[in-house]
Amino acid sequence: MNFAYRVLRCYLALPGLVLFTLAAGAAPQVTMSIDAGKPVHSVSPNLYGVFFEDINYAADGGLYAEMIQNRSFEFAGKDALFGWTQVEREGAIGSLSIETERPLNKNNPHYLRMAVADAGEGLGVANHGFNGIPIKQGSNYLFSVHARALNGVGNLSVELVNTKGKTIGAANIVGVNPGWNKYTSVIRASGTESNASLVIVARTVGTMDLDMISLFPDDTFKKRPNGLRGDLAQMVANLKPSFVRFPGGCIVEGKDLANRYRWKDTVGDVAERKGNWNRWQSAMSEAPAPQYYQSYGLGFYEFFQFCEDIGAQPLPVLNCGMSCQFQDNQLVPMEDLEPYVQDALDLIEFANGSEYTPWGAKRAAMGHPEPFRMKFLAIGNEQWGDDYVARYEKFAAAIKAKRPEIRIIASAGPDPSGEKFNNAWTNLVALKADIVDEHYYKPPSWFFSNAGRYDNYDRNGPSVFAGEYAAHTSSRRNNLEAALSEAAFMTGLERNSDVVEMASYAPLFARQGFTQWDIDLIWFDKSSTYGTPSYYVQQLFSCNRGDILLPTTLSDTRKTKSQFFATASRNVKTGQVIIKAVNPGEDSVNVEILLAGLISINSKGQSIVLSGKSVADENSFKEPVKIAPVTDTFGGVSSKFHYRFKPYSVTILRIDAAP
């Protein structure tokens, strides 16, 4: 009987101590050797970012804090009054209609007319937001409306009304005159209601026109006007993303060219932004969303501002003269491409130009005289084929000639392999593209077996942007299995971050009950949110990114099917060694960790562990942090020590050592 076995038998009688002693005494199943004295390369500082697209109601009804749905009556045709109902209180006589003559401006052609013959107790409209407006007692709400009174001066009552019909907040708008003007008021809520309505009624006889009826909480992220929902923006901020890719995704391309995303429609006064229908209305036949629109209240200025607020690089994606190749696949002829290219140059000026340039002046007028210092720009989203290459080439030539500071991202198409992918890479290497954007939505098994995908990529060609990826489980659930496989894959991204410069999970947001795409990073409803296990994997990797990669080898003596994945890096300033390890198996794994090349090692380390009892485990509104990282300390760290990695786990070990 050897010593280790005797120790093991002895402690089996003391259940509380078994695990630790087993780790210290049992023969290792895996040996992890890390040489801190021979760093391999820098870890890309831009490696872990996020990808925002207005899918699953991520913008209106999501990150954009506007509480009113269809605030400007621009939903098409019979839906112009979608979200609104007529309010006719006792004694009121009159009618509502949608009109277009003498609108607020040409981009906002529809407005509501209230013709009041007898105001009675009030004639008007109610909006129910996005399935009910959540109101909190004691909070302030910023109401605004553009209005005119055609017969002299008009007065309006504005009320927040709970499901019992009780008013829980009110304001009066008085002296509405015959020209279009904006009227504002702050409403303080006297009650709490998750399902409130905003009611606006005329108190005077005559005809009144209303448009841009808006209600915001006053606690938007960083208290920005026209701002973002605080809890959702904070979820993104908590990922500490190094970049934000926006605004998509397929919405950049549009179903057809008319439907494409035009950044210039999304800046300036919100009342003058030309909205658009969202191509996710009809892109998924199994999930139609006929009233899905883009108000563009969350537009390019707000995206840039958000990036600045959370310390992320902005990474806009522009239409390249092609609509979605999975849908209408329309092409702008090469000879007509110039305005599209000009849009790109103008965007760079909007972001980076001085306030004395035409587009820099527009940015300054919106409140940001300082440039946003954008470094990256993607041309096209998920494009492929010769038509794309020709258009990319034209954009790249113009941008490089005038704005050489910009690194351009080109598309490798929708698949991570195959003809489209290979052709894209061949062409983009020949064109000396800066960065190539790869997309993959694949089963967890693909992610596990592709952890070495980039080990042999050419270090002299373009760098890689893994711009959209997510593990799609057979159950189509955001569970621990998906998260473990992504984590395993991400150890490969970090190990190869000399060629993989950036990566972002997709899509970012999903509103419960409003989805077109069911595997997503962050779920929310009208008042709460939770991160999926994949969210916490993204957070673990992003918040524990080292500066330099350390060579790490694993020797696995187990005869099991599950593998073990690990990577190690180091913080240059503090000297801290950061190990990321993924144990996807159902058994814990006893690992001997050998640390070479360190001058002094603190015997106490920090562990951050994400794990669960089953790979089917998920988070939910009821159990939002069922699968979430747990931080602890552990002892016995030295140049050779054992650590037992939990079943189904992603583990970060932070070990202090002299820099």
Ligand code: AHR
């Ligand atoms: O992330 C969802 C969609 O997947 C994106 O819009 C598109 O780029 C990809 O096909």
